Amino acid sequence: MVRDELRVRELIEQHKRRGEIVEKHATVASLNVLFLQKGERDLQVAAANYDFGLKERSTVLQSAFFNWVIVIGYYSMFHSARAALAKLSVYVSEDNVHEAVLNGMYHYYVYQGLLEAKIYEMLKNAKERRDKATKLIEKLELARSRRGNVNYEVAQAVKETAAKDMLKDAKEFIEAMRELIR
Numbered sequence: 001m002v003r004d005e006l007r008v009r010e011l012i013e014q015h016k017r018r019g020e021i022v023e024k025h026a027t028v029a030s031l032n033v034l035f036l037q038k039g040e041r042d043l044q045v046a047a048a049n050y051d052f053g054l055k056e057r058s059t060v061l062q063s064a065f066f067n068w069v070i071v072i073g074y075y076s077m078f079h080s081a082r083a084a085l086a087k088l089s090v091y092v093s094e095d096n097v098h099e100a101v102l103n104g105m106y107h108y109y110v111y112q113g114l115l116e117a118k119i120y121e122m123l124k125n126a127k128e129r130r131d132k133a134t135k136l137i138e139k140l141e142l143a144r145s146r147r148g149n150v151n152y153e154v155a156q157a158v159k160e161t162a163a164k165d166m167l168k169d170a171k172e173f174i175e176a177m178r179e180l181i182r
Contacts, residue, residue, distance in 0.1 A: 002008035002060070002134055002138060003102075003103070003106050003141075005111045007104075008106045008107050008111065009017075009050060009107065009111075010032060011099075011103045011141060011151055012107045015096070015099075015100045015155070016119075018096070019093055019095070020092065020093050020095050020096050020100045020130070021090060021091070021092055021100050021104060022090070022091040022092075022093070022099070023090055024089050025087065025089050025090065025091035026138045026156060028057075028086045028089060028090070028091040029086055029087060029089045030035070030086075031083075031086050032078070032083045032084070032086035032087040033083070033181070034083075035079050035080065035082040035083035035086055035112045036079070036080050036083035036177060036178060036181060038079040038081070038136070038178070039075075039076045039077065039078070039079035039080030039083065040076070040174060041173055042054075042072050042073075042075045042076035042079060043072075043076040043167075043170050043171065043174055045072050046069045046072040046073040046166070046170060047069075047070065047157050047167060049065045049066075049068045049069045049088070049163075050065070050069045050163050050167055051067030052065045052161065053066045053069065053163060054120050062160075063158050063159075066159065066160060066162065066163035067150045067158045068157035069158070069166055070143075070146050070147055070150045070158060070162065070163060070166050071147050071150060071165060072149075073143060073163075073166035073167060073169070073170040074143040074146065074147035074166075074170075075143055076170045076173075076174060077139070077140050077143050077169070077174065078098065078101060078140070078143075078144070078171050079138055080173060080174045080177035080178070081101050081102075081104075081105050081173075081177060082101055083151075083177055083181055084105070084109065084177045084180045085101065085104050085105070085108065086181075087180060087181040088108055088114075090104055090108060091106060098144060102140060102141055102144065104136045105139055105140060106125065109133065109137065109180070110131070110134050110137050111137075111171075113133075114180075115133040115180065116138070118128065119181070134177055136173060139169045139172070139173055141174060142169075143166065143169060143170070143173075145168065146153075
C-alpha cells in the first residue's frame, strides 16, 4: 500500500497546479490546533459509538454503531493529518481533499523525513524510523479505504474487532500528529 515517492511528488505538483494544495499559506498554520481538536473530538465520538455497540443487543444495531466507529475514526485521523499539514503552512482546499491530504502526508512528512525525525528520533536505525513513519501514514490510507467500504457497501456488517482496531490506529495516529504540531 506504500505510495511510490516519485509518483507522490507528481501528484503533489498536480494538487498544487489545481490549487488543491497551497504551500506557505499565510494563515492556515494558525488553524493547526483547531484541526487537531476536531480530530480529537471525532475520536471521542468514535469511542462512544464503540461503547454503544458493545452494549447493544441487536446485532444489526451493533454493527451500525461499529460502522460509525470506522467512519468517524477515519475522520479523526484525517482532521489530525490536516493539523499536521497546517503546522507546515500547507493549505489543503476542499477539492479532492482526502487524496490531497494523504499525498501531502506522504510527501511533506514521510518522504522529507519530518515524521521520523520528530516521532521516531529515539530509534537509531534510519530504515526502521522510515518504515515506522510510512506505516503510520499507511494507517491513514487504510482507514480511508475502510471508511469507504463501510460507507458505500450496503451489506457489510462491521465486527467489534474491526471497530476496536480502528480506535487503536486512530489513537496512535492522533498522538503522533499531536507530537508533530507541538
